[in-house]
Amino acid sequence: MTQHNASGSAADVVDILTTDHKEMMELAGQIKRSSNIEERRDTTETLIAEVMRHAVAEEMYVYPVIEKSIPNGTEEVEHDKQEHDEIVQVMKQLEDCNAADPLFMERVEKLEGLLSHHADDEESEQFPKMRKHISGEQLTELGKRWRRPKMAPTRPHPSAPHSELFHKSVGAGVGMVDRLRDKLNGRQTN
Numbered sequence: 001m002t003q004h005n006a007s008g009s010a011a012d013v014v015d016i017l018t019t020d021h022k023e024m025m026e027l028a029g030q031i032k033r034s035s036n037i038e039e040r041r042d043t044t045e046t047l048i049a050e051v052m053r054h055a056v057a058e059e060m061y062v063y064p065v066i067e068k069s070i071p072n073g074t075e076e077v078e079h080d081k082q083e084h085d086e087i088v089q090v091m092k093q094l095e096d097c098n099a100a101d102p103l104f105m106e107r108v109e110k111l112e113g114l115l116s117h118h119a120d121d122e123e124s125e126q127f128p129k130m131r132k133h134i135s136g137e138q139l140t141e142l143g144k145r146w147r148r149p150k151m152a153p154t155r156p157h158p159s160a161p162h163s164e165l166f167h168k169s170v171g172a173g174v175g176m177v178d179r180l181r182d183k184l185n186g187r188q189t190n
Helices: 013-033 037-069 073-095 102-133 136-145 164-168 170-185
Strands: none
Touching (some): 013 102, 037 073
């Protein structure tokens, strides 16, 4: 199903990425506002799954276009991948932490800060460059392809390489294993 913007036309990838950022920040806010430990854990797991799908799709579809189309695009992509690595590390720490432990909320705060910084960088600097150097047609085509890969990992894998080749080959298997673990543990990641 193709996503559409407010005017009813197919949304371009910049609009979709911006919406994803807002949804992730809202999930982080829900975790912080909740006093129910089980709800915190469930919402955290949903946030982790969404961040992983977003990052994988960004690295598979958006970053190669940025590298080819934007001046200094390779350096920007490397910076973004380093930020993804930091986010994955914190998500792994969260996944391994008891939601009743005060450290859990400290890690949620840290994750929220990293996500906010990453989104702000992209929205204020990278997205305007994308609109300037990449045609509207290409941005819309990327938006159409943006269906977050169903085979993307739903859990953080800090030691896994963040590369298009990994995600298109081995990453799909990791995603299947993640979803099997999720199903066995009753975790909702769809």
